[in-house]
Amino acid sequence: MNNWRELIKRPQVLAGIAFLAGAIFGLVILGWWLWPVQWTDASARELRADLREDYLRMAIDSYSKNPDAALAKARLDELGDKAKEALDAVKKNNGTQDPAVIAEFEKLLYGQVSAPEGPAATQTLAEGGVVATKEPAATPAPAGRTSLTTILVLLCVLTLVIAGVLVYLFVIRNRQGQGAVTAGATIPRSMRSAQTQEYSEGGAEAPVVQYLSTYTLGNDLFDDSFSIDSPTGEFLGECGVGISETIGVGDPKKVTAFEVWLFDKNDIQTVTKVLMSAHAFNDPVISQRLASKGEPVLAEPGKRITLETATLQLEARVVSMSYGQGALPAGSFFEQLTLELAVWPKQAM
Secondary structure, eight states: OHHHHHHHTSHHHHHHHHHHHHHHIIIIIIIIIISOOOOOSOOGGGSOHHHHHHHHHHHHHHHHHSOOHHHHHHHHHTTGGGHHHHHHHHHHTOTTSOHHHHHHHHHHHTTSSOOOOHHHHHHHHHTTOOOOOOOOOOOOOOHHHHHHHHHHHHHHHHHHHHHHHHHIIIIIHHHHOTTOEETTOOOOHHHHHTTOOOTGGGTOOOOSEEEEEEEETTOTTOEEEEEEEOTTOOEEEEEEEEEEEEESSSSSOEEEEEEEEEEETTSSSEEEEEEEOHHHHHOHHHHHHHTTTSEEEEOOTTOEEEEEOSSEEEEEEEEEEEEOOSSSOTTSSEEEEEEEEEEEEGGGO
């Protein structure tokens, strides 16, 4: 269960889940259920084969009573590349259709007769004459189709904008991290006031990244994760801290333990330790239950916790902490907790 939770924290996995959820929602819910496709003004070509044959028979019957060659050609063009197939079927079983009229349609199909325009040209074609006329003007696209195209373009643009925002929120901003300090960088004054340790001042190797993470009572969704990148920008892994266990009932949630974790891209597992309140650490039932998530550690001001993977080492330091007051046992839940997370490549240690 813990491995799944850590896997979901990775931006790439989260992006894949969001894509699948969006595809299912858009295709199934919006496309098939809420706004299903509705065909309007479809051409005769889209009909079944038997219905295309019936359509052509009706066109032939109409032409036998109203010999308008231009209209007949337009109706024949509605069948597109299916016109020959439909005409062959009618010729094979002409029923009550006049063979001479069928022959006229065949001439129109193969271009042996050009569809004239106007009453005089229609009369000439009806008498068997052959005339050459200009092609009919192209029919402008329906306004409805243009509107639909505009809507689709706007939806595509909106989708790209939303995707860009999600990439920024879950990938770029997450990698930047709040309060991050890279190796060799000057620590901002605001971080000095939060008592961030200056490793370089003591002659020690500076961490490749350094973060501050603060929880306060009421932040029920507290779950910080940070990217670990080398000075050259290479992705090395991720680290973070989140709520592991709560105690009591009601809102806000009373957090009695946190999970501190380290993910190494070169390792097969995520290392986790559980930072526990005094009450949880000394309660054998709670302590034993949380031991399945990681090694239990008692939270104390200044306490340092070390996590190691194949190529990374993380030191989590309790910068400050305080317990909440209330009906629950003393020292059972946190009012505030600030952790400093510093990470080194193992070869630099």
